[in-house]
Amino acid sequence: MYGTLLLIDMTVAVLTLIAAPVGGIQATRRWMVVLAVLAAARLVLALLLLTGGVLLADTRLLIQVPLALFPAAWAVWKPSRTAAHVSAAGGVLSVWWLLAPTAPQDAPFVLAGSAVALALVAAFGRRRLLWLAVTVLLVPGVTLTLNDRANAAATGHQHSGIRQLHVDQLTGPKNQTPDVRVTLVAARGRVTLDSGRTVDALTFNGQSPGPEIRARKGQLVEVTLVNENVSEGVTAHWHGVDVPNAEDGVPGVTQDAVMPGARHVYRFIPTRTGTFWYHTHRDGRLNVRKGLFGALIVEEPTPYEGYERTVFTHAWPEPGALALDRADRPAREAVAAGRNVLLRLVNSSEEPQRVQLAGTEFRVAAIDGNAVQAPTPLKAGTGLVLAAGGRYDVTFTMPAGPVTLAGAADASLAFSPDGAAAALPSTGGDTFDPLTYGSGPAPAGGPYQRTFDLRLDDGFGFSEGRIGFVSSSINGRLYPAVPSLEVDRGDRVRVRIASRSTVDHPFHLHGHRVRVLARNGAPATGSPWWTDTLNVGSGEVYEIEFVADNPGIWMDHCHNFMHASNGMVMHLAYTGVTTPFSEERIPE
Template identity: 30%
Template sequence: MKLKYVAFLFFLVLILGACSNQSNTDEGTKSEEKPTTTGVVTTSTQVLTGNEISLVAKEADHQLTTDVKVDAWTFNGSVPGSQIRVKEGEQVKITLKNELPDPVSIHWHGLPVPNEMDGIPGVTQNAVQPGETFTYEFTASVKGTYMYHTHQDGVKQLDKGLYGSFIVEPEETTYDRDYTLMLDEWMSNPDEASMEEMGDMEGMDHSNMSGMSSEDNSEENEDRSDGGMEAMEHSMDSYDIFTINGKSGDLIEPLKVKEGEKVRIRLANIGFMSHKFHLHGHKFKVVAIDGQELNEPQEIEDELLTIAPGERYDIEFVADNPGEWFLECHGDMEGTDGMKTKIQYEGNTKSTDESNQSENLPEFTFTNYGVAKDGEFTLDQNFDLEYTMNLNTEMDNSEMVYTINGKTFPDTENIVVKEGDNVKVKLVNNSESDDHPMHLHGQFFQVLSKNGKPIEGSPIIKDTINLKPGEEYEIAFKADNPGNWLFHCHDLHHASAGMVTLVTYEGFKPTFTPDPEAGNKPE
């Protein structure tokens, strides 16, 4: 009997071990909930935690709608890629393996990382070739909502799905439920010829871009053709499917809540268009913008949050109105109707809400939101450097280009700083019809004014700011992270057609050697 009992226990251990291994194998293909300090994290992709993380860039079939499936490029086989979730102050080591046919890289959008970890081919590293790996190491030093995405041939590769979310959690959380929603646009007929036309920047040779001036690169400029402008021949109207976490319409998962819970929703726009979101049935607070917490935010209701490319907005609400409610995009473009999800109370069996995506509602503004307190910078202080960036849409040899002070990259003038400088930049959008969401790598900036009027509410700290036609912002930052940093429009169609410059630190020397054979395409 004892032998039979021992044999039975051994067999039971084997069975449990097999079940455990099967669970780990399936982890990346199902939704999962992982506890944080005090709450529950819910996401539609695999959640990666810990100090050492692996990301594999590879092809996969991806179902956008019930009718449309595409050949996607993914991180770890899903769109979005696996969510990376770490604690504030945690040191992370992330290894990228490239199983795609083209070179790739990873940029940690919004995260202040060392320059050599920023993931910009030709500026901070060489693009990772097919079959090769690259390891990124940095400290997740600032809590908040961030993104990671390829920065190689960005229009083409982002369009194919190479992105994910990166959440840096505080030591203690104050919410019960936490959702991350990544916003994007897709084409229902992404034929290969169209994709190549959008991303084809071979006419612009970026293989030697480590903080050079136009004079340093004069020979390359002489050889440059207008082929790089082909990206602008593609109409944005072709983006006819709008997605939340890679899905549209009925495939979007509802957000489950329990009555009485405090719910945080992180809205992150990885696409190329702005999207206006409305939360039905609840008052809410905008608690963070671009990952940075606001000071004493007030409750608002029935206002549209306009989220531009590259921006992130965190909202919180108390689930105090049982039923089934919509969180939806407003607008009249073809893909708008599919960009909505339901907020469902657990145990509720009735629908209490109707979608109204054409409803005219006021838009939220951060210029007077929250409670004022002293920020790091003021408009009337002395700055070590002041710089103006005039953004425009122009024609050059029958091609549409996007310029900074009348020039296109790499001929744009670098913003040259010294470590420790306090820098003020005035951004002016002179384009007649184009928004320009300008994204600064490597450091945050404080928004000081909009259209000449000082910010009156909470200090606003951002890394991406959207300028509508005719708008003007003044921003300020401390040059405290030496390197060569991109400052560019995050509508990557505009960036690939010229709207890029560099913030360069005097005396900084890159730690990598540009490889002319790497095919570096930083935008």
């Protein structure tokens, strides 16, 4: 609902942008009524958005609507050429502040600057459109200049003013003998999909997805990353595993990128069982899609008894294919009837992926490596929407007939006792909602030491010296100008995240898992919903909490790497922790 309201509001804003100059030139009562109606429509839409959460509507009600509505009402009440010019200027400015989102702390300056602009238009309203044009252009010019200055001031910033601990001191055990030892060799290569199409890819150990790494909870894992010939460099990030900060694999923050001919050793002890994955964090927008990823499975001491399969939903690059692993066309596998089945579903692509399991009822046993308490059966055909980077563990008992896991396009896996059955046709069904699934007591609460609000917007902005219209800003800023979330060790932290964007933003906090408290004001009522990659859809407001129990400087970013590369990146920084590494560019 709220995503639709955002689209309607954008449409009304575009109409305002068209009508305002014409109304200013014509200066007739009819056009003033048109602008007043458009402003009133935006007011109604903002009030409707307010029912979904104050973060969806605050800047609309405080800045955008007043700039359009009050001048338009004045022009209708007392028509004049001056009033027409002020109404037109107010309409244009209201749309500008929608297209150029501002940081909350900048709201007083925005209002003051806009008021001055409108006063100048009123004072010189008889000079045709000269001062109207100059003044309306002045505010955007000043805005972009301020954003550029904020961007420049943020480059090379220190994450904390107290120098007590460096990131490279926060390592895994150095003197213990590893229980699991793996070498990953990153290299250029080719990947052949099931259809026979080949992809110019990047591989780990000559394959993609890379080799599945398995360990038990509490074991020491040592992974040696070797870069054979990936010219831009590689790292390994252990997505969802709360590793020590120095092992997190973020170039420029926790380490330098591993360049061709070099190697880097990671050591960590997984403390939770579940489905996780690893991927490069150097040029992730291109290189994860090209194949630098794989599964990391942390097992219980007693192995799972039954049929187990890890499945990546992946969008391969040219020639372009959505696939389940490398299956870009229907595939078949044999599973004996009556056998317990565990499917570990991982979305390694940039967009949310919807999959369906047809042919049997099933349960969602875990979300992002976190067990669901008291999972209940879901109907066959229920859709599962995987956030970019997200994971679902799905369990069922194999029936005598076929079961089909279907993804986008032609990608599907058909399971049957003899392995010969064709894929079942896709059927419409409900969509799985973790907010109300399962049941169980919530963990003990307490007071919050830190609270933060994050507004995700589309709009114009500066990032790394470039200006563009992107779906990527956080509180009106693009990385590196987005302030860090600063915490102390042991803090309980509450965060509200609102997407006022027209697209999905899968937010991922490194080094921590978070618990979802509410969505658009509706509290979570099922099993405690723990996650590390939360898909924040258009018009959605999530309230989450976590405990700051893993010191370091951690990336907090959109896991759509295109959005991250555009600037939707920030840091969670612990007081007293600094990094010796240099951020030469966005660490996406």
